[in-house]
Amino acid sequence: MKQASAPIAIFDSGVGxxxxxxxxxxxxxxxxxxxxxxxxxxxxxxxxxxxxxxxAVQATRALMxxxxxxxxxACNTASAVALPVLAAAYAPLPVVGVVEPGARAAxxxxxxxxxxxxxxxxxxxxxxxxxxxxxxxxxxxVVQRACPLFVALAEEGWTHGDxxxxxxxxxxxxxxxxxxxxxxxxxxxxxxxxxxxxxxxAVGPSVALVDSAETVAREIASIVRTTGGGxxxxxxxxxxxxxxERFARVGSQFFGATIxxxxxxxxxxxx
Amino acid sequence: MKQASAPIAIFDSGVGxxxxxxxxxxxxxxxxxxxxxxxxxxxxxxxxxxxxxxxAVQATRALMxxxxxxxxxACNTASAVALPVLAAAYAPLPVVGVVEPGARAAxxxxxxxxxxxxxxxxxxxxxxxxxxxxxxxxxxxVVQRACPLFVALAEEGWTHGDxxxxxxxxxxxxxxxxxxxxxxxxxxxxxxxxxxxxxxxAVGPSVALVDSAETVAREIASIVRTTGGGxxxxxxxxxxxxxxERFARVGSQFFGATIxxxxxxxxxxxx
Numbered sequence: 001m002k003q004a005s006a007p008i009a010i011f012d013s014g015v016g017x018x019x020x021x022x023x024x025x026x027x028x029x030x031x032x033x034x035x036x037x038x039x040x041x042x043x044x045x046x047x048x049x050x051x052x053x054x055x056a057v058q059a060t061r062a063l064m065x066x067x068x069x070x071x072x073x074a075c076n077t078a079s080a081v082a083l084p085v086l087a088a089a090y091a092p093l094p095v096v097g098v099v100e101p102g103a104r105a106a107x108x109x110x111x112x113x114x115x116x117x118x119x120x121x122x123x124x125x126x127x128x129x130x131x132x133x134x135x136x137x138x139x140x141x142v143v144q145r146a147c148p149l150f151v152a153l154a155e156e157g158w159t160h161g162d163x164x165x166x167x168x169x170x171x172x173x174x175x176x177x178x179x180x181x182x183x184x185x186x187x188x189x190x191x192x193x194x195x196x197x198x199x200x201x202a203v204g205p206s207v208a209l210v211d212s213a214e215t216v217a218r219e220i221a222s223i224v225r226t227t228g229g230g231x232x233x234x235x236x237x238x239x240x241x242x243x244x245e246r247f248a249r250v251g252s253q254f255f256g257a258t259i260x261x262x263x264x265x266x267x268x269x270x271x
Numbered sequence: 272m273k274q275a276s277a278p279i280a281i282f283d284s285g286v287g288x289x290x291x292x293x294x295x296x297x298x299x300x301x302x303x304x305x306x307x308x309x310x311x312x313x314x315x316x317x318x319x320x321x322x323x324x325x326x327a328v329q330a331t332r333a334l335m336x337x338x339x340x341x342x343x344x345a346c347n348t349a350s351a352v353a354l355p356v357l358a359a360a361y362a363p364l365p366v367v368g369v370v371e372p373g374a375r376a377a378x379x380x381x382x383x384x385x386x387x388x389x390x391x392x393x394x395x396x397x398x399x400x401x402x403x404x405x406x407x408x409x410x411x412x413v414v415q416r417a418c419p420l421f422v423a424l425a426e427e428g429w430t431h432g433d434x435x436x437x438x439x440x441x442x443x444x445x446x447x448x449x450x451x452x453x454x455x456x457x458x459x460x461x462x463x464x465x466x467x468x469x470x471x472x473a474v475g476p477s478v479a480l481v482d483s484a485e486t487v488a489r490e491i492a493s494i495v496r497t498t499g500g501g502x503x504x505x506x507x508x509x510x511x512x513x514x515x516e517r518f519a520r521v522g523s524q525f526f527g528a529t530i531x532x533x534x535x536x537x538x539x540x541x542x
Contacts, residue, residue: 040322041312046426048514051311149434152423155317163420163437170434243319270541 005232007032008220009068011059014042015251016154016190017074020098022256023217024072025236028224032235034066037251038269040241043151045120045189049081052122056082058269060090062239070094072220076102076189076212077120080128094223099123101219102186102212103132109208110184113140116175118199119188121146129188143182147171147192154191155250164195168202176203184208194253238264276503278303279491280339282330285313286522287425287461288345291369293527294488295343296507299495303506305337308522309540311512314422316391316460320352323393327353329540331361333510341365343491347373347460347483348391351399365494370394372490373457373483374403380479381455384411387446389470390459392417400459414453418442418463425462426521435469443473455479465524509535 008028010021014037021035036059038044044052056078060071071086071093073079079097087095106115117129124146133140150171153164175181185207187193193211200209240247244264252259279299281292285308292306307330309315315323327349331342342357342364344350350368358366377386388400395417404411421442424435446452456478458464464482471480511518515535523530 040318046517047311048517051513149420149423149427149429152420156420158420158441163434163441166434166437170429242322246317246319 005032006067006069007034007235007237008070008072008224009034009036009063009066010072010074011036011038011056011063011078012074012190013037013044013055013077014039014155015247015254016151018251018254019190019193019211019213020072020074020216022254023213024220027217027221030234031224034063034068034237034239036063036239036267037247038241039243039247040269043120044075044077045122045148045151047122049122049126052078053082053085055269056086057089060086062267062269066237068093070096070220070223072216073097074190074216077122080123080126096216096220096223098190098212098216099128099188100132101215102188102210103129103136105210105212105215106184106186107133107136107140109210110140112183113137114180114182115140115142115184115186116182117142117144117186117188118147118150118171118192119144120151121148123188129186141182143175145171145175147189150195151189151191154194157250157253159194160197164198165201168195168198172199172202176207182207184210186210187212190254239267240264241267241269276303277338277340278305278506278508279341279343279495280305280307280334280337281343281345282307282309282327282334282349283345283461284308284315284326284348285310285426286518286525287422289522289525290461290464290482290484291343291345291487293525294484295491298488298492301505302495305334305339305508305510307334307510307538308518309512310514310518311540314391315346315348316393316419316422318393320393320397323349324353324356326540327357328360331357333538333540337508339364341367341491341494343487344368345461345487348393351394351397367487367491367494369461369483369487370399370459371403372486373459373481374400374407376481376483376486377455377457378404378407378411380481381411383454384408385451385453386411386413386455386457387453388413388415388457388459389418389421389442389463390415391422392419394459400457412453414446416442416446418460421466422460422462425465428521428524430465431468435466436472439466439469439473443470447474447478453478455481457481458483461525510538511535512538512540
């Protein structure tokens with residue numbers, strides 16, 4: 001049994017998962033977390049399932065030195081391909097991904113059961129969202145689209161204006177201009193919520209947008225409540241596999257609060 | 272002394288350096304090459320000098336098993352930050368980067384000595400192009416601009432149309448609409464030549480565009496000619512650190528010829 005004051009361990013390929021960390025901090029202000037961003041090897045979304053699984057195992061191993069009470073895989077790509085391996089390797093430690101909570105939120109939000117999922121190449125290729133949605137509603141019509149450029153736009157801070165709006169139209173118009181278009185769109189990558197205005201313009205006002213960060217935070221809150229209360233001396237630690245200064249600068253946008261570069265610890269996962 | 276039939280070893284963070292490999296194959300059709308793309312860890316351009324140097328050393332070590340006659344660092348970011356380390360570690364083997372040939376071509380092309388360099392964040396931060404240009408022409412006026420989104424656009428195959436044109440304008444308009452704008456633009460990343468039409472529209476018809484691939488190939492040809500003639504049984508080998516199928520598919524665009532996925536060998540540099 002882990003101590004109640006043990007941190008929640010969160011990992012992501014980079015800084016996008018800080019949207020999940022922020023939602024966890026809001027839902028559970030009395031809990032400590034340690035966040036690892038594998039910025040030396042991001043993005044995961046264009047890489048093979050084998051490589052992403054290897055990276056996820058290395059990241060989890062690095063987080064185990066903090067004796068966490070659970071592991072949160074904040075990266076959609078890693079959740080989609082590596083969750084069973086991690087859950088088996090670290091049982092009975094809870095390992096929570098973002099795909100199942102996202103699928104649950106989408107099924108709950110969809111009036112007609114027509115759901116579109118936008119994600120990275122790796123997540124789309126693995127089909128994890130399609131399987132998770134169909135497990136909840138076998139009649140759901142699910143369409144997927146890989147939007148890898150959204151990751152680069154979010155990282156570059158080009159979140160508003162012509163370029164993201166054109167990119168969103170190019171990726172999404174054919175899906176949402178078809179007969180019987182989806183009524184719900186899952187933002188299946190932690191980078192995408194910062195592009196929500198451009199995405200909204202491309203899909204129109206009536207489509208429900210689902211961001212898994214809040215849903216994941218609620219799921220984690222329910223697990224934490226069943227395993228014991230909060231700790232004293234709440235800490236938020238950040239680890240990065242490359243360039244702490246860049247992690248802090250770009251990451252602050254996703255975290256929604258300033259991260260001090262001096263507080264970001266550089267770690268080497270390949271050693 | 273290496274055998275004349277020893278291959279030329281070329282490495283890049285991914286598939287962009289295949290533009291350099293193609294130029295070498297055109298300039299030296301009687302030479303074999305082995306090309307390594309570190310697709311499991313790309314892009315290098317957003318990562319720190321320390322991390323890029325570590326990756327470049329690992330890539331070079333993996334290529335040494337082919338007993339190459341020289342090492343070509345086709346990645347601008349790695350050329351900009353890791354070349355001295357590699358040259359010292361592997362002397363007397365020639366180690367050729369793309370920054371100095373690009374700087375030479377820019378100085379030769381520029382009528383007025385006003386040169387703009389577009390590159391990745393890592394290349395711009397290191398300032399290697401500025402130093403290399405000033406070593407050749409101390410009076411040159413050099414302006415740099417990091418264009419990281421161009422890498423994602425090239426990888427996504429969005430090389431023509433509204434999105435790359437808008438992105439090119441957003442990155443370049445202020446530089447080229449200023450008084451006394453640059454007369455020469457260096458494409459300081461191997462991904463950028465496929466975006467040349469969009470870049471040309473943003474900078475206007477009179478600016479000289481410099482792509483280092485051809486210049487590098489000429490430099491390599493002159494080294495090869497001084498060290499001995501061509502070999503029999505010319506082979507072109509491809510190594511990738513991730514997803515050979517994706518390397519072949521995306522890489523064929525940059526190489527300008529079809530790469531058979533079955534001929535791409537998967538290698539692990541971190542082992």
